[in-house]
Amino acid sequence: MRDVAVIGIGCTTFGEKWGTSFRELFLEAGALALEDASLSGEKIDALYVGNMSAGRFVEQEHIGALIADYSGMASRHIPSTRVESACCSGSLAFRQAMIAVASGLEDVVVAAGVEKMTDVETSTSVDALAAAADREWEGFVGATFPGLYAMIATDYMNRYPLTREQLAQVAVKNHYNGARNPIAQFQKEITVETVLRSALVADPLRLFDCSPITDGAAAVILAPLERAREFTDAPIRILATSQASDTIALHDRRDISTMDATVAAGRRAFEMARLTPSQIDLVEVHDCFTIAEICAIEDLGFCQKGEAGRLTEEGETALNGRIPVNTSGGLKACGHPVGATGIKQVCEVVQQLRGDAGRRQIDGAEIGMTQNVGGTGASVAVHILGRA
Ligand code: COA
Numbered sequence: 001m002r003d004v005a006v007i008g009i010g011c012t013t014f015g016e017k018w019g020t021s022f023r024e025l026f027l028e029a030g031a032l033a034l035e036d037a038s039l040s041g042e043k044i045d046a047l048y049v050g051n052m053s054a055g056r057f058v059e060q061e062h063i064g065a066l067i068a069d070y071s072g073m074a075s076r077h078i079p080s081t082r083v084e085s086a087c088c089s090g091s092l093a094f095r096q097a098m099i100a101v102a103s104g105l106e107d108v109v110v111a112a113g114v115e116k117m118t119d120v121e122t123s124t125s126v127d128a129l130a131a132a133a134d135r136e137w138e139g140f141v142g143a144t145f146p147g148l149y150a151m152i153a154t155d156y157m158n159r160y161p162l163t164r165e166q167l168a169q170v171a172v173k174n175h176y177n178g179a180r181n182p183i184a185q186f187q188k189e190i191t192v193e194t195v196l197r198s199a200l201v202a203d204p205l206r207l208f209d210c211s212p213i214t215d216g217a218a219a220v221i222l223a224p225l226e227r228a229r230e231f232t233d234a235p236i237r238i239l240a241t242s243q244a245s246d247t248i249a250l251h252d253r254r255d256i257s258t259m260d261a262t263v264a265a266g267r268r269a270f271e272m273a274r275l276t277p278s279q280i281d282l283v284e285v286h287d288c289f290t291i292a293e294i295c296a297i298e299d300l301g302f303c304q305k306g307e308a309g310r311l312t313e314e315g316e317t318a319l320n321g322r323i324p325v326n327t328s329g330g331l332k333a334c335g336h337p338v339g340a341t342g343i344k345q346v347c348e349v350v351q352q353l354r355g356d357a358g359r360r361q362i363d364g365a366e367i368g369m370t371q372n373v374g375g376t377g378a379s380v381a382v383h384i385l386g387r388a
Contacts, residue, residue, distance in 0.1 A: 001103065002101065002103075002104060002224045002225070002226070002265045003100050003148070003224065003226070003237060003238075004098050004101045004102050004222050004223070004224060004225060004237070004238045004239065005221050005222065005223060005224070005225045005228035005235035005236060005237050005238065005388055006221070006222060006235065006236040006350050006385065007039075007108075007199075007221050007222065007223045007228050007231040007232045007235055008030070008033040008034065008035075008037025008038075008039060008220065008221035008231065008232065009018075009032075009033055009036055009218075009219070009220050009221075009346070009347040009350050010028075010029045010030065010031065010032025010033030010034070010035070010036055010218065010219045010220075010347070010352070011029055011032065011183050011216070011217070011218040011236040011343075011344055012025055012028045012032075012183070012216050012217050012218070012339060012348045013182070013183045013216070013244065014183055014184060014185045014214050014215070014216035014334055014344075015185040015216070016074045016118045016214075016215060017116070017216070018069035018118070018119075018307055019045070020215070021116075022054060022057075022058045022060060022114065022218060022323050023066060023067070023070045023115050024038055025116060025215060025216065025217040026067050026070070026071070026112060026114045026217045026219075027070060027071060027218035028217065029112060029114070029120060029218050029219040029340075030060060030071055030112060030158045030217075030380040031115060032145050032219070033110065033112075033219040033220060034125035034221070035047065036221075036232075037221045037231045037232060038089055038231060038232070039108070039221065039231055040154065041071060041073060042061035042076070043108050044073060044078060044108055044109070044110055044183075044221075045106040045107050045108050045109055046078055046079045046080070046081075046097070046100060046110070047064065047067060047068060047073065047078065047079070047080040047081070047109070047110045047112065048080075048081050048083055048093040048094075048096045048100070048109065048110070048111045048112070048140070049063055049064055049067050049083065049089035049093055049112050049113065049114065049116055049339075049344060050082075050084075050085075050089035050091070050092060050093035050094075050111075050112065050113035050114075050339045050340065050343060051063045051082055051083075051084065051089055051113065051115060051339035052084060052087065052089050052115060052132070052338045053084050053115070053128045053129075053131070053338070053339075054114075054115070054116070054339075056120070056124070056127075056128035056131070057115065057119060057125070057128060058110065058116050058119055058224075058345070059121060062082075063082040063083050063114075063154060064082040065080065065172065066081040066091075067080055067112070067114075067302070068080035070174065072095040073227050074269070078167045079086040079294050081096070083096055084131045084160070084339075085374045085379045085381075086132035086133065086338065086374035086375050086378075086379065087288065087336070087338045087341060087372070087373060087374050088111075088342060088372045088373055088374030088379045088380065088381055089113060089338065089339040089340055089342065089374070090111075090113030090149040090218070090339055090340050090342025090343040090344070090345075090372065090384065091105065091243075091343075091345070091346075091370065091372035091381035092243065092342070092379070092381055093111045093112065093113060093241055093343065093344030093385070094111040094220065094241070094342060094343060094346055094381075094383065095108070095241045095381055096111070097109045097222050098111070098222060098238055098241050099241075101222050101223065101224060105283050107223060107224060107227070108221065108222070108223050109221070109222050109223075110220070110221055111217055111219070111220050111221075111222060111343060111346075112217065112218065112219035112220070112221075112311045112340075112343060113217065113218055113339045113340035113342060113343040113344070114195035114216075114217035114218075114337070114339055114340050115214070115215070115216065115217075115337035115338045115339040115340050116215045116337070117213045117214060117215060117337060117361055118213055118214070118215050122213065124355070125213045126144050126145070126146075126284050127139075129144075129145050130144050130145060131150060131336070132145075132374060132378075133145070133215045133248065133249070133250075133375055133376060134248045134249035136182065136293060137213040137249045137251070138250065142218030142262050144202070144216070145200050145212055145288070145289075145376075146201045146202040146205055146289065148250055148290065148376050149202070149289040149291055149292060149376065150203060150204065150205045150289075151225075151250060151256065152162060152203055152250070152256050152257060152291055152292075152295070152376070153167070153289070153290075153371035154203075154204065155256050155257050156257040156291060156294065156295070157161055157204065157331075159257060159306075160254060160257070160305065160309075161306055161309065161310070162294060162306075162308075162309035163309060164196065164326045165192055165196075165313075166205060166309035166310070166313045167204070167209065167222065167290045167294065167309065168192045168195035168209070169192060169285075169298070169312045169313055170198055170287065170289070170290040170293045170294065170332070171190065171195050171208045171209060171290050171313055171332055171333075172189075172190055172191060172192055172195065172207075172335045173193075173312065173317060173318055173325075174287060174293075174326050174330040174334075175188065175189055175190045175208075175329065175332070175333045176189050176319075176361055177319060177326060177327050177328065177330070177333065177384070178327045178328070178329025178330075178332070178333025178334050179329075179333070180219050180319075180329075180358065180359040180360040181328055181329050181333075181334055181360060182262035182336040182358075183216075183344075184328070184329045184333050184335065185212055185333070185334060185335030186212070186215055186329070186332075186333045186334075186335070187333075195208040195209065204249075204292070205289055205290070207303055208332075209290040209291070210266055210288075210289055210332075211287065211288045211289070211330075211331035211332050211336035212336065213336075214333055214335035214336050214337040215254075215337055216335060216337035216344070217337070217340050218231070218340045218344040218346075218347050219343065220343060220346050220347060220350070222238075223235075225237055225388060228388065229299050233331040234354045234387075234388075235360075235388040236350045236353050236354070236385050236386070236388060237385065237386050237387070237388040238322065238383065238384075239272070239273035239275070239367070239384040239385060239386045240268075240269040240270070240271075240273035240382070240383065240384040241269070241271060241272070241381070241382075242265045242268035242269040242381065242382050242383075243265060243379070243380070243382075244260075244261040244262075244264035244265040244268070244379075244380050245261055245378060245379050245380075246259070246260050246261040246377050246379075246380075247379050248375060248378040250376050251379075254305065256376075257295065257328070258295065258298075258299060258305065259295055259296070259299050259376075259380065260299075261373075261375070261376035261378070261379065261380035262295070262296060262299035262300060262371060262377065262380045262382070263299045263300075263376050264380075265371070265380045265381060265382040266299060266300040266301060266382050267372070268300075268382070269369070269382040269383065269384050270301070270384075272384075273384040273386075275367065275384065276301075277300065277301040277302050277323075278320050279354075279364055279367060280302075280323065280367055280368065280384070281362055281364070281365040281368060282323070282324045282325075282338050282349065282362050282369075283297075283300065283302070283323065283324075283325055283326075283368065283369040283370070283371065283382055284325075284326055284327070284328060284330070284345035284349060284368070284369070284370045284371070285297065285300070285325055285326060285330070285370075285371045285372045286331065286341070286371055286372050286373035287326055287330040287331050287332050288331050288336060288373065289330070292373065293308075293312075293325065293326065293330065293332075294308040294309060294312070295299035295308075296371050296373075297311065297312075297323075298328070300369070300382070301336075302323050302325075310353035313340050317360065319360055324362050327348060327352060327357065327362060328345070328348035340353070341372060342370065342372035342381065345370035345372060346370055346383065346385070348368075349369070349370060349385050350385065352368055353365055353366065353367075353368055353385060353386070353387050354366045355357055366387050367384065367388060368385050368386075369382065369383065369384050369385075370382065372385045374384075
């Protein structure tokens with residue numbers, strides 16, 4: 001396998017983007033990535049696009065073809081593939097693109113993600129998202145994603161020392177980071193009180209424990225490491241890509257407070273990169289709900305089970321902490337356009353490793369990690385990137 005590098009990144013702002021269509025979102029992110037890599041579209045050999053549910057959100061399927069057409073690449077007949085794995089779609093598009101370049105099949109490849117979720121009512125969005133759980137055993141009996149993660153939070157809080165305040169501190173930290181990220185949906189700081197006084201969504205989770213409903217797109221361009229300096233002075237090398245699966249329904253799990261797919265994907269990624277958690281300078285994790293960040297930090301091995309609440313409270317996951325988590329603001333504050341999130345996580349790590357993250361920059365960051373979850377953990381992807 002060839003070594004692969006990220007040579008360009010591009011991300012739209014995240015939020016309610018009523019003036020921008022689904023295809024325009026993708027084109028904006030793609031154009032930014034091409035510009036970043038000083039590349040023209042004719043040099044692209046293939047496209048991989050992460051998208052969860054354009055059929056439900058904007059009544060459009062056949063996303064690979066749509067994107068190839070409107071980016072002007074259909075006239076060259078290059079392959080364009082949609083990748084779907086619920087909220088993990090973006091990360092799996094990235095992984096497929098990486099494998100294509102590593103294998104030698106393709107050279108310069110776009111991995112992108114796009115979702116436009118706010119054109120429908122919240123009830124429709126919530127129902128479309130619930131299709132990522134087990135429709136027959138969970139959705140049909142009324143379980144939504146806030147409901148399923150609330151069950152995880154309840155189980156976790158019954159078994160481990162996590163206070164309601166510590167859980168709120170995950171959101172406070174991520175809003176602090178989001179306030180320093182120009183693309184974030186919510187660029188405002190909040191307090192623990194803001195979280196505790198916000199509306200109850202699914203006990204014990206409140207509005208500020210939830211990621212929002214978001215429109216947005218992100219794109220990265222990959223090339224063989226040996227060619228990367230043709231395009232950029234600061235290539236970022238992909239040190240590991242891994243993917244794991246688990247039961248789709250929560251009730252079939254061994255333990256709902258531990259995401260076994262994250263444990264497996266994390267271990268495989270560390271093995272592939274020949275690294276340990278203590279060597280990671282920052283990590284973007286899938287905080288679709290505050291409890292998900294708590295579980296992710298533990299399941300990836302950054303601390304023991306039951307310690308992530310204390311770690312958060314003591315500031316160890318903050319920008320100046322031992323292991324900064326979700327420097328972008330995470331899904332909570334940066335936003336969660338589901339198909340795009342995994343690619344946005346990669347964009348954030350690349351910005352940090354290049355030293356381009358402005359007011360949220362981690363000094364001397366050399367190695368970064370991403371963890372992206374589909375559903376309640378039925379699919380998980382983990383990537384590790386390093387300065388080349
Ligand atoms: N965090 C903070 N504020 C939020 C928010 C969030 N998650 N969601 C909405 N808001 C704010 C809005 O900005 C708006 O503020 P304003 O009145 O100052 O403009 C207000 O709350 C009402 O927004 P609205 O869009 O009407 O909220 P909603 O009730 O339709 O949706 C949720 C709220 C929690 C139901 C929705 O955000 C949700 O379902 N989130 C989870 C998404 C999810 O499951 N993703 C997949 C995870 S795997």
